[in-house]
Amino acid sequence: MSENFFTDNSDLQFRLAQIDLREALNFKEHAYTEAAEYPGAPRNYADAKDNYAIILGVMGEICGERIAPRAAEADEEGAHFQDGEVTYSAPTLDAIEAIRQAGLFGAMLPREFGGLNLPESIYSMLVEIVARAESGLMTVYGLQEIASMIDEYGDQETKARVLPRFSRGEVSGAMVLTEADAGSDLGAVATKATLDEATGKWTLNGVKRFITNGLADISVVLARSEEGSTDARGLSMFLVEKDETVKIRRIEHKMGIRSSPTCEIQYNNTPCTLIGKRRFGLMRYSMNLMNGARLAVAAQALGIAEAAWREADRYSRERIQFSKPIRVLPAVGRLLLSMRVDLEATRALLAETATWVDLWKVYEKAVGDAGESVDPATRARLKACATIAETMTPMVKYCSTEMGNRVCYQSMQVHGGVGYMKEFNIERLFRDVRITNIYEGTSQLQVVAAIGKLLNRSLDPLFSEWEAAEYPADMAAEMATLIELTHVYQAAVDALKAQPDRAKVDYYACDLVDQAVWLVCGWLLLRDTNTLESKKSIARAYIASIEPRLRAAAGIVTESNAVPLDAIGVLLA
Numbered sequence: 001m002s003e004n005f006f007t008d009n010s011d012l013q014f015r016l017a018q019i020d021l022r023e024a025l026n027f028k029e030h031a032y033t034e035a036a037e038y039p040g041a042p043r044n045y046a047d048a049k050d051n052y053a054i055i056l057g058v059m060g061e062i063c064g065e066r067i068a069p070r071a072a073e074a075d076e077e078g079a080h081f082q083d084g085e086v087t088y089s090a091p092t093l094d095a096i097e098a099i100r101q102a103g104l105f106g107a108m109l110p111r112e113f114g115g116l117n118l119p120e121s122i123y124s125m126l127v128e129i130v131a132r133a134e135s136g137l138m139t140v141y142g143l144q145e146i147a148s149m150i151d152e153y154g155d156q157e158t159k160a161r162v163l164p165r166f167s168r169g170e171v172s173g174a175m176v177l178t179e180a181d182a183g184s185d186l187g188a189v190a191t192k193a194t195l196d197e198a199t200g201k202w203t204l205n206g207v208k209r210f211i212t213n214g215l216a217d218i219s220v221v222l223a224r225s226e227e228g229s230t231d232a233r234g235l236s237m238f239l240v241e242k243d244e245t246v247k248i249r250r251i252e253h254k255m256g257i258r259s260s261p262t263c264e265i266q267y268n269n270t271p272c273t274l275i276g277k278r279r280f281g282l283m284r285y286s287m288n289l290m291n292g293a294r295l296a297v298a299a300q301a302l303g304i305a306e307a308a309w310r311e312a313d314r315y316s317r318e319r320i321q322f323s324k325p326i327r328v329l330p331a332v333g334r335l336l337l338s339m340r341v342d343l344e345a346t347r348a349l350l351a352e353t354a355t356w357v358d359l360w361k362v363y364e365k366a367v368g369d370a371g372e373s374v375d376p377a378t379r380a381r382l383k384a385c386a387t388i389a390e391t392m393t394p395m396v397k398y399c400s401t402e403m404g405n406r407v408c409y410q411s412m413q414v415h416g417g418v419g420y421m422k423e424f425n426i427e428r429l430f431r432d433v434r435i436t437n438i439y440e441g442t443s444q445l446q447v448v449a450a451i452g453k454l455l456n457r458s459l460d461p462l463f464s465e466w467e468a469a470e471y472p473a474d475m476a477a478e479m480a481t482l483i484e485l486t487h488v489y490q491a492a493v494d495a496l497k498a499q500p501d502r503a504k505v506d507y508y509a510c511d512l513v514d515q516a517v518w519l520v521c522g523w524l525l526l527r528d529t530n531t532l533e534s535k536k537s538i539a540r541a542y543i544a545s546i547e548p549r550l551r552a553a554a555g556i557v558t559e560s561n562a563v564p565l566d567a568i569g570v571l572l573a
Contacts, residue, residue, distance in 0.1 A: 214263025
């Protein structure tokens with residue numbers, strides 16, 4: 001039987017139908033004026049949405065028919081390293097070729113460079129589909145993100161030379177930031193970039209570690225460009241086109257996503273090109289990359305969780321115990337319900353976040369293009385969109401990756417002992433998902449990234465809008481609960497912000513971020529009930545599950561008990 005990972009996913013189709021991209025696309029599609037020059041460009045908003053459905057359907061078919069059936073083989077074979085050369089597994093090469101033939105690379109690049117000009121929200125859906133099929137392959141496809149950064153900050157000559165190659169699927173990309181002594185602390189990067197004043201040419205020297213897809217043809221590399229500097233202000237971003245001066249010293253032997261090569265790279269007087277301005281490498285360009293990577297990894301975790309849920313759903317129907325399918329047993333039914341509700345809540349959060357990121361990007365470009373002549377309303381809209389996007393991006397990365405790990409755990413529980421065996425897909429998914437709440441910023445770092453905005457009540461405009469909206473009459477109780485929980489959460493925000501002890505703020509930040517995630521997901525699911533009857537059961541189950549947890553977390557934050565901090569001081573001394 002044929003499988004299509006888009007058309008078999010009714011919730012993903014619902015997200016596409018519901019997502020409102022009109023405001024963003026009016027900018028991104030230049031008021032739909034490109035159709036005359038580019039045959040594939042949409043003529044209006046409805047045409048754009050139809051195009052997205054077609055693209056997602058094509059990727060869904062490739063993933064269901066060609067990539068997923070070989071996922072276990074890709075994991076078993078893994079990436080190869082021999083005589084300093086890294087190569088993909090045979091199934092990975094076949095998958096890349098299938099995507100290339102379908103013209104699905106260069107997803108977010110402008111049409112002038114052969115791209116599809118997709119918004120971030122649609123790209124996230126593509127990434128979810130790929131990750132559901134084969135988790136490691138997502139890192140190859142997802143790192144196309146660096147092409148968008150080159151498009152945004154690179155010079156015209158570099159863009160014209162490099163970007164069409166991405167769109168044609170001729171090159172792969174890598175984001176080269178991490179070093180042995182500069183993981184989360186990227187300000188400590190030591191790889192050195194040297195400018196030859198006579199020629200105006202830059203060269204790189206240094207070693208990078210834990211580089212996902214490190215065999216890439218084209219990389220963006222964070223390096224120290226300012227002599228004598230020791231902090232983030234001395235870092236710049238450089239583009240490297242792989243040559244004989246780039247040495248792969250080793251690849252890591254990993255627990256999961258084994259088809260994705262994670263490399264240690266040495267640069268030996270490697271020619272490179274400055275991207276954008278000097279000194280902006282970490283604070284602007286790396287943060288731009290990291291924000292995109294956070295969305296991509298959130299989508300990856302969601303895709304893996306979708307696969308895990310389906311494995312559990314299928315197994316629970318087929319496995320007979322006590323003369324009945326195990327799915328009718330309350331203990332198993334509870335696991336299945338939790339997985340299903342968490343998946344749909346997280347998908348709603350990812351779609352909402354990506355929509356705000358799309359708005360942030362188009363308004364940032366509009367303001368940049370307008371320069372001094374930008375009108376105050378456009379600048380104000382940019383600020384509002386940026387604030388929400390910057391708050392929700394770390395929230396969704398945190399939420400989705402923790403959810404993915406939880407769902408894979410629950411799926412293995414549904415399988416019981418057989419799930420621990422390699423013959424069942426959940427064993428691979430369980431290993432693959434574990435990296436998602438570690439790389440591109442651990443869950444703990446996502447909390448750090450979100451907490452400052454949350455303490456400044458950054459989500460209040462959304463809560464006010466959602467509280468003022470109308471919902472089905474039979475969801476009145478759930479609406480009332482969310483309104484009350486919103487006020488409980490806001491009181492906890494104010495209590496933590498007023499806390500004079502910074503150590504307590506840091507310690508209890510995760511409890512506040514949890515509340516924000518639950519609350520946003522609850523409102524989004526309630527909003528869905530205006531459109532789809534079946535969402536009422538999902539919304540009711542989710543809101544019922546978060547109510548006691550949110551109240552408890554709010555109490556924990558408000559009290560900010562010093563005992564755990566005192567214990568840390570004693571036990572970890």
